[in-house]
Amino acid sequence: MKSIKTFILVGLSCLLASCHDLLDIEPNNKLTADDLFGNPNGAKAFLATLYRDLPIEDYMFMPGTTGEGGFNNPKGNIGLLWYANICEEAVQSQWGEQSPNHVIRADYFNHGYETLRNVNLLKSIIPTLNIRQEEKDVLEGEVAFMTAYIYFYLAEKFGGVPLIKELQDYDPANPGALVVPRSTEYDTWDYVMKQCDIAAEKLPENNTDRRATKWAALALKSRAALYAASVAKFGSLAPMEGEAVSLGLAGMKESDAQYFYQQCIDASWAIMNQSNHKLYKPEPANPEEAETNYRNIFVNPNSTEGEAIFIKGIVKEGEGFGSSLNYYIEPYQTQGQGKMSPSLNLVDAYEDYTDLPGIRSEAKVRTRLNDDFSSAGFDATKNDYIKVNRDTPYDLFNGVAYGDAKKAKDARLWASIILPGTEWKGNKIIMQGGLIQPDGTEIYRVPTTVQGKDGNTYYSLGGEKHQVSGFWPGDGTHSMSGFLMKKMISEDMPAQYDKTTLDYIVFRYAEVLLNYAEAVCESQLGDMTEAKNALNAVRKRAAHTNEIELTRENVRKERFVELAFENIRIWDLRRWRVLHTLFNNYSHDILVPLLDLRETDPKLIFVRKTTLGVSLNGPSNYSISEYYEDVPRNAINQMPQNP
Structure with missing residues (x-):
């Protein structure tokens, strides 16, 4: 795909010579319709490149980067991880809280118009093609679909943008003819609607x-x-x-x-x-x-x-083709990096199966018999913590721990998140954040050993570093929330760079x-x-x-629960205009399993905490001005700037 992309961009695209040439795109050369579509393989390659360049936030999307606007980047930390970590879905195990201002912004404006030029090039040559009208209709439908997709993404980020509806020809004597002002946000969205209608009619x-x-x-x-x-x-x-x-x-x-x-x-x-x-x-x-x-x-x-x-x-594994999804997401125990730590905020949101008529159950994870859901941490004065067998800590989530099977959490939780004690690739995943010593003092995120009242020695984090997948401090390879992600990864694929070949569902x-x-x-x-x-x-x-x-x-x-980790939640919060209130000095809630050594038969208790104190970045914030990104401006096309 990389070689195809290079051919298309060199042969067909009008790349920006510099930031001063924004929207003043002069073709380096032109190909005729026969050159492009005379060879079926050439036509297929061109279409494949256009589809590839659509702003689809898949497993190889890395926001906050330049180049292709953050897209088609198999290296680095994947966008699935980033976007989940700038809303309530998860926390980044390496850096902790992520402020949206430097993550959600990607250099897409330029790349979007580069892609649009190629789409408009295809649009301009369809009438000249020596093919059946039915085939022309399909191509016109694809052009409309691609146009709608690109302008949809631009509108999400920038509001109203210049609508360039036809292929532009550069006239050195009149470069200003290429200048197109910003359309209103309403007109931009309405153009997306109309392009979708054309696509639906012709496809x-x-x-x-x-x-x-x-x-x-x-x-x-x-x-x-x-x-x-x-x-x-x-x-x-x-x-x-x-x-x-x-x-x-x-x-x-x-x-x-x-x-x-x-x-x-x-x-x-x-x-x-x-x-x-x-x-x-x-x-x-x-x-x-x-x-x-x-x-x-x-x-x-x-x-x-x-x-x-x-x-x-995802065509095949290997550099430039496969993603590194499994590598970044899998537990440390199975050679993964464990960088996706789903939050307790998300886990709490899944219902249980009480299923009373007309009611969506509020089913926050019970950690104490009195249902105190404070995230203030361990309280030595309380003796009502629910005790869980350390061999089956997941009992807390299926109601067994407190004798009520109806309190089992939603099936989508079990399908989406690796819970403490569940298995991955045949390994029991250990998530222990510390212990309560026999004298009642807490040890949290400190690797050490402590002797229990039964005379046995216990690891504070459940084992040595290579034996556990949670809470090991300092290296960003272990869960810091008590959970790891399962939804998008396959047990049949290795935790290695460029080895994940799961296809990505754009719409379902x-x-x-x-x-x-x-x-x-x-x-x-x-x-x-x-x-x-x-x-x-x-x-x-x-x-x-x-x-x-x-x-x-x-x-x-x-x-929230159905579409978790599908790069939709952050956009939902953005369009509802709640990010600046929700993420006002915000830290994620986490759930910490602690081995309680105050008794001769040690059990696990679970303690609600926040990431505050273990995050390198501190609480996250989101300002009103970040609902729109800044539009690039230059000397020729001085577009009004967003607020």
């Missing part, structure tokens, strides 16, 4: 080689329209000032929300009622089956029976159902009963048996 319902389909275009529209509607509806929660705001380049009127909610509803409804897409195995017999089914979606994305709507393929049916439910709930448009059914269908696939009400809180909580 086939089924396609090969991971190319876009009608349903992929509508799934993109569903996601994009919901984002736009949210920006309009919730913009007042993060009031901004400045020229870009007064000109409508950053922000929209609240009244615009209904239009975009309707667009989301229509696109989602079409997929729900006209396509063959559906939830993968929607009626499990029990939570154990639900766990297996949910996990299979991500380790076997090509066998989801219609759940996956659009997939980005469960998200469409949740988009529909949210759009109907927020707008009161569409079918309220069907929206409630859509919300509950996602829960029932996780083996829940009750029906919950269609409310904002229920929809948002369901998105």
Whole structure:
């Protein structure tokens, strides 16, 4: 792929000569339609490169980097890890709390317009091609899909941007002719809607080689329209000032929300009622089956029976092809780096199976009999900590520890997160953060040994460094939360650089159902009963048996657990305009298993803490100004800057 990319960019792209030439793109040379599409392999390579250059935040996305805007970077810390760590999903085991300001910003503006030029090049030559009209229609649909995807990503980051709808020709005598001003944010989002409609009209319902389909275009529209509607509806929660705001380049009127909610509803409804897409195995017999089914979606994305709507393929392992997902995510005990530490905030969000009529259960992990959920740490004055057998610490999450099987946590938790004591690649994963000494004093994140009242010697962290996967201090290779991630990695792949070849699901049916439910709930448009059914269908696939009400809180909580680690949560929080309040001096909650040596038969207790004190960066913060990134400006095209 690297060689293909080089050929295309050198032969077809007009790269930016410098930051001063932004949007003034002069072609180095031109290829005719016959040159490009006369050879089927050339045409295929060109299309493959365009698909590859779409801003898909997959396993090889590394935000905060330059070059290709952070995309297609198999080295370094993957975007899955970064994005999870700048919201409540996880904490970075090496650096701790991550402030969004330097992570979520990637140098995509330039790269996006480079890619758009190649897309517009394809658009310009389609009419000249000596192929059947049906083939031209498909290519035009793909052009519209790619255009919509790129402008969707630009609008998420920058608000209103220049809309360059046709291939531009450079005239040295009139370089200013290439200057295109920023469109309003409303017009930018509306252009995305219209391009999605063109794509949906022209694309086939089924396609090969991971190319876009009608349903992929509508799934993109569903996601994009919901984002736009949210920006309009919730913009007042993060009031901004400045020229870009007064000109409508950053922000929209609240009244615009209904239009975009309707667009989301229509696109989602079409997929729900006209396509063959559906939830993968929607009626499990029990939570154990639900766990297996949910996990299979991500380790076997090509066998989801219609759940996956659009997939980005990982061609093969090796440098420039495979990702390093397993290497970064796997437990230290199986040669991984253990850098993804899912937070207790996320673990708490999963329901249990109480399943009372009409109610979504609040099922925070019980650590004390009095249900005190304070994250203040160990309290030596309390004697009501729930005792758990040190050989089966996961009993805390299945209700066995306190005698109530209905309190077992949601199957999606077990499918998504490695819990203390569960197995990975045949290894029992040890997560012990310290111990309570016989005299009642706590040892936390300090590797040592202590003699218990039974005369035996115990490791404070459960073993030597190579024997444990949690809480080892100082090297960033062990969980610092008590949990590790499982959802996106495969036990069949090694924990090595460039060796993970899991394909990435860009759009899946469960998200469409949740988009529909949210759009109907927020707008009161569409079918309220069907929206409630859509919300509950996602829960029932996780083996829940009750029906919950269609409310904002229920929809948002369901998105949190269903779409965890899919690089969606950070964008949800951003479009709801809650990041600056949620991440105000924020530290993640964590759960620390401690071996209690105050008795002759030592048991584990679990203590709620935060990362504060063990993070290199301190609490994270997010300011209102970070909802929009700065647009690059130069001497020729002085675009108004975002607030």
